[in-house]
Amino acid sequence: MTDVPPQWARGTASRQAHVALPPGAVEEEHGRDGFYGPASHLYRLHAPTAWTAVDGSAAHRAYDTNGLEPADDLWPTPLVGNHQVSVGVHRMVEGRSELLRDADGDQCVFVHAGSGRLRTEYGPLAYAPGDYLIVPRGTTYRFEPSVPTSLLVVEANRSRYRLPDRGLLGRHALFDPAVIEVPEAEAVDEVGEFTVVVKRNGRDTRVTYPFHPCDVIGWKGDLAPMRLPVDAIRPVVSPRYHLPPSAHTTWVADGFVIATFAPRPMETDPEALRLPFFHRNVDYDEVIFYHRGEFSSRAGIGEGFVTFHPTGLHHGPQPAARARDAAAVADADAGTGSAPRFADEVAVMIDAREPLHPGPAAEGIEVAGYVDSWTET
Structure with missing residues (x-):
């Protein structure tokens, strides 16, 4: 049996986190280690995001990746990153003739739009919207789109992707490892001139072969x-308790994790929070890519957008999202409608232990005034 840490309670507080909040109060979680470490819940008279102004590098930011023109570049366009992880976007129309080999790290690719084939030396993998593709470091590959394709690319620098420990849930929870597809060998027996572009320490080396490298x-x-x-992911939910984002972890690597917010039932207990609780990032910078659906905690953020919440500032549901949910619940209570029972959304979250820094391309697609969307009017 594990030791139970001390639990102090002072003033007016709920006995169960995220349930039966004191009347008129909002709850904020001040925690460590990405919801795994010590934590306290503060019950406030005002939403901690109800600021009137924010000025500085810790301000929340949003980017509209739809503003990036498809360019068929060799490598993704970086948006934010640090020495352990780079988050970027790759938009292509026809793809490139060269094959690629990333010697700097594993790539986790999420397909936002388009379809085609990921050609690898192990064999091909077909891709479609909503697919995760893991390309191990040092693999020779290229994308062969059949229609214009838009990708979110998360590179794990000098690290590899692993499945998270499911703990008490068991290793088959959220998705059975057996649903993961790997390529069937398919040798390409062609002669000619074929180029492989190797990326090492951020610089390219071109290698030319007289035969196809996928042989x-x-x-x-x-x-x-x-x-x-993503449709193979079966989220763990509770009708009586709002689970933290860590419950949706899909991939782990050194210094960061990737979680998937997939379609799932919402809480039905009238005392339980239905929207994500207010919290402040302390140990992790948070990036979320919005793929499709109506995002329960956000308003004014559309498909293909990226939000960036650095450590230090609180975040949680925006006022417009809270009002939308409250109106739906009120209509259900009055018998004039039904509160939503399903979060119909797909989003990819990257939580990084070390500070992330926006790249040059991010400035050109930044959504002006995003941090002000929490200001209550």
Whole structure:
């Protein structure tokens, strides 16, 4: 049995976090280690995001990646990153003739739009919107889009992607590892001039072959490109308690995690919070890419947008999102409507332990006034 840390309670507070808040109060979680460490809940008279102004590098930011023109570049366009992780966008129309080999890190690719084939030396993987594609460091590959394609690319610098420990839920929770697809060997037996562009320490080296580099007739082992469709993810939920984002972790790497907010039932207990609780980032910078659906805690953020919440400032549901949810509940109570029972959204969250820094491309697609969307009028 594990030791139970001390639990202090002072003043007016709920006995159960995220349930039966004191009348007129809002709840904020002040926690450590990404919802895994020590935490306290503060019950406030005002939303901690109800600021009148924010000025500084810790301000929340949003980016509209739809403003990036498809360019068929070799590598993704970086948006934010640090020495352990880079988050970028790759938009292509026809793809490139060169093959690529990233010697700097594993790539986790999320397909936002488009379809086609990921050609790898292990064999091909078909892709479609909502697919995760893992390309291990050092793999030779290229994207062969059949229609214009838009990708979110998260590079793990000098690290590799692993499945998270599911703890008491067991290793088959959220998705069974058996649903992950790996390529069937498919040798390309062609002669000609083929170029592989190797990225090492952020710089390119071009290698030319007189034969197609994807000439593998077979392979075996436990390292390979992988495909995980988001529709195969079965989120763990509770009708009586709002689970933290860590419950939706999909991939882990050194210094960061990737979580998936997939369609899921909402809480039905009338005393339980339905929207994400207010919290302040203390140990992790948070980035969220919005793929599709109506995002329960956000208003004014559309598909293909990226939000960036650095450590230090509170965040949580925006006033417009809280008003939308409250109106739906009131209509249900009055018998004139039904409160939403389903969060119909798909979003990808990256939580990074070390501070993230916006890249040059981010400034050109930044959504003006995003931090002011929490200001209550």
